[in-house]
Amino acid sequence: MSVDLGLSPDQESIAELFNGFFSNEAPPAVARAAEPLGFDRELWNKVIELGAPGMGCAVENGGGGASLGDLVVVAETVGRSIAPIPLIDHLAALSVLTESDLVAGEAIAAVAVRPADANGIWSLVPAGAVADVVIGVDGDETVVVRSTPPMSGPLNHGSMPLADRSAREGTRTVLGPASLFEVVLDRWKLLTAAALVGIAEAAKELGVAYVKDREQFGVPVGSFQAVQHGLADLPVAIDGGRLLTHKAAWALDNVTDGLIDWANNEITDGPTLATMAFLFAADGAVMATDRSLHYHGGYGFAEEYDIQMYYRRARGWSLILGDSTSVGLSLADRLFGTVEG
Amino acid sequence: MDFALSSDVVEFRDEIRSIIREFVTPEIADRMHTTGVFDAPELNLELGRRGILERACPGLGKGDPIEMYVMFNELEKAGAPYDGLAVALMIAAVVNKLGTDEQKERIIPSIISGEALVCMGYSEADFGSDLASIKTRAVKDGDEWVINGSKMWTTLAQVAEWLILLTRTDLDLPKHKGLTMFMLPMNTPGITVEPVHTLGTEITNATWYDDVRVGDEAVLGDENGGWRTMTTVLAFERGVMGGTNAGVPLLRHFHEWAVANGVFNEPTTRERMARSIIDMQVATLLTMRSAWIAASGGMPGLEGSMTKVFAVEAYQRASRWTQATAGPAGLLQFHEEGAAGEGFVEYDARHSPVMSIYGGTTEINRNNIAERHLGLPKSR
């Protein structure tokens, strides 16, 4: 135990493997072709060959036994490539599900990030359009439902495979009390945070490459200080988001009875850190895509350019959990206790 | 990644915390605002007496950058006056690295005992960001150097024993090359100090140098090698000596007030507070990263710029919303009845603007990030 803020050699290999895989198999054209549904079955099948769907599961259940830190590295590569596969949702659901077809990735799992309504409907489940299994909260229970995915859903900003799913129709298993779901949701927030860091990173790279290349007034637009300063904030937000996400993963993996001593800035409670990372990475991805799009000038607004795809997903992937005020207030409850009365 | 401090460092941190509990009393925190000197001699002496300053000084004791980060982060979170200590330790490290044996013997013990402070004379009235253009002259006269000119913002000059002074020694060389750094006692004849009062109660100084005579023993580093000495100073600072978590005590003070006045249940306030707490975590993680890079043998210059840009603006955001939320109580100063956060809310709104100015402005840091991290062409 001592401070080490670099990736482990294993994680370096994981990053290299997945970045390589996604840049070969899922360049932005693949995400574009998969719109509006936002799912590419062929790509999912290739990811199965990498063993990615069951990576985080215990070895005795046929999984890869990867740590959350490892999964964070993978999730960032998913965001960076905006690959049209529900790997984040699947990895999060598998924090408690162990069925062999899920571990193998033959069946896809989704996380109903908001509880079911009075009629037992989980609305707008991310990956709900394509998942065979959905895990979520219905009343005071955590339930898992297996049913046929609709393979379509409402057209949406992030071109995400969203759909309403029933918590009661299909093969329903009660896993335990609603509190059991917290582990799943924490992991979903954590991995989504990492994916959002990846989106910000990609947006930064697109923006920087563009302004180095594009010339106006006889010089690259990237030599104008106003443009430089707008872009200079991006690596800061990215590095900050990455560190916070890794700290959350580290805490969820290693810390029991973590601290929530905000008054001394000592926070080692995993679930608290996961929500913090989610909020911070969401803001960072929004800012990075805003600025990168803007510094493309009119071309940033053209459908033909890729930055608009990142712009929409930066908002879609975070907003699906709920408005940021509600998420911020849920964090406040963890930090300060709930408001009485 | 591993975010846990080693058991050695935890022990070190606990020692720092116990010293803080004993020596950073409300009176000491209060005194900095009445004297305008951000320093606590009794704290420095205690750290010196326990060997902590020697231990922390790079190149001297253990010199572990992680410990350095922990020490200043603890002091900053506690609201301790630590500016004097930070400068002194940083310069002790520079003397240890670039000084002659004679200079080391003469200067370092006075600093690591916690007795002597150092002030820094780099900026001038006409040159701040463009530091390499400074005009204060040092001219060789036989065995001696004769220094003439003036400096602006020579903070701590009214209390420091030592002065580190950037001068121009060769007018013919390019601007970065004709500079020489001196380190001399403040009581050398010919130095005049005049206070400059600031918005943030800190009293800095304008300093004048009229035929100040020193020998070669005062040259720190090489003649005409002043810029390299300057770079060494910055390299030791590394962004791990405080200045990145100033919002933490502010949030604590604000929270106490808001709870006591029954206004903490407002959702807007709770959300803003939660977001500032995220900022403070990120700021400390970025600082810790610089320390870790330095501990691994790297030079976190660029990371220091990144940390500073973020941390400073996070603190400024916090000071803005806490004051706005406090309403009229956010206008009241220390010791006034009903002042929000015992006056800290008002104080931080006055103090936070300086953080994006001194020690390299936010614009200079963004230039640095754009050029060195993003690889964009030099603007200017």
Ligand SMILES: Cc1cc2nc3c(=O)[nH]c(=O)nc-3n(C[C@H](O)[C@H](O)[C@H](O)COP(=O)(O)OP(=O)(O)OC[C@H]3O[C@@H](n4cnc5c(N)ncnc54)[C@H](O)[C@@H]3O)c2cc1C
């Ligand atoms: C309270 C206080 C204490 C200080 N203590 C010390 C000390 O102990 N020793 C010491 O030597 N100095 C000290 N300083 C000086 C400090 O380091 C300088 O103020 C700082 O470097 C900025 O220089 P300047 O004030 O001359 O501003 P200028 O350099 O004149 O800058 C004015 C504005 O122009 C912007 N600007 C300048 N150049 C560029 C550029 N290339 N691109 C974009 N924008 C640019 C700046 O960001 C700034 O906003 C202190 C300052 C203060 C306020």
